[in-house]
Amino acid sequence: MDRLVIDGWGKYIGTDHEQIIVKERKEGINTVVHRCIPQDLRQVVISGKGSISTDAIELLAEHGVDVVLIDWRGQVTAYISPPQMRTVNTRREQYRAFDTPVGAVLAKEFINVFLSTFHYS
Numbered sequence: 001m002d003r004l005v006i007d008g009w010g011k012y013i014g015t016d017h018e019q020i021i022v023k024e025r026k027e028g029i030n031t032v033v034h035r036c037i038p039q040d041l042r043q044v045v046i047s048g049k050g051s052i053s054t055d056a057i058e059l060l061a062e063h064g065v066d067v068v069l070i071d072w073r074g075q076v077t078a079y080i081s082p083p084q085m086r087t088v089n090t091r092r093e094q095y096r097a098f099d100t101p102v103g104a105v106l107a108k109e110f111i112n113v114f115l116s117t118f119h120y121s
Contacts, residue, residue: 003043004036011050015059020044038063045070 006013010025011033020041022034038059043066046052052067057080060067067080097103 002041003045004034004041005045005047006050007047009049011048013044013046013050013052013056015053015055018059020056020059038065041065043068047074048072 004020004022006022008024012023012025012030014021014023016032016035018037020036020038021032023030024033025031041060041063044052044060045068047070057067061080061082064082066082067078068076069078071077097106
């Protein structure tokens with residue numbers, strides 16, 4: 001699994017023994033509905049009124065996993081990226097690609113990869 005998508009009200013992302021868990025609250029009871037190791041992820045997308053613990057954010061960051069929050073319109077409202085992934089050279093190359101045909105090619109490929117690996121929980 002590359003991407004974990006959490007959508008809907010009442011979902012919670014936490015940790016349990018170095019694993020990422022997703023709990024869902026139904027009829028007053030929290031139930032684990034998904035469990036995975038962070039090494040299997042590259043991105044977690046949260047949509048709706050879910051929540052994530054700081055322990056989960058830290059565990060995901062340790063393994064280079066991005067956390068993206070999107071609103072009801074599908075717009076990104078927050079993007080949490082591990083610090084080791086942010087370098088001046090990376091940003092410089094991204095800005096250079098923006099003004100060239102390479103930027104359009106890369107953007108199309110990113111979108112294709114994103115759409116082909118969408119998973120829901």
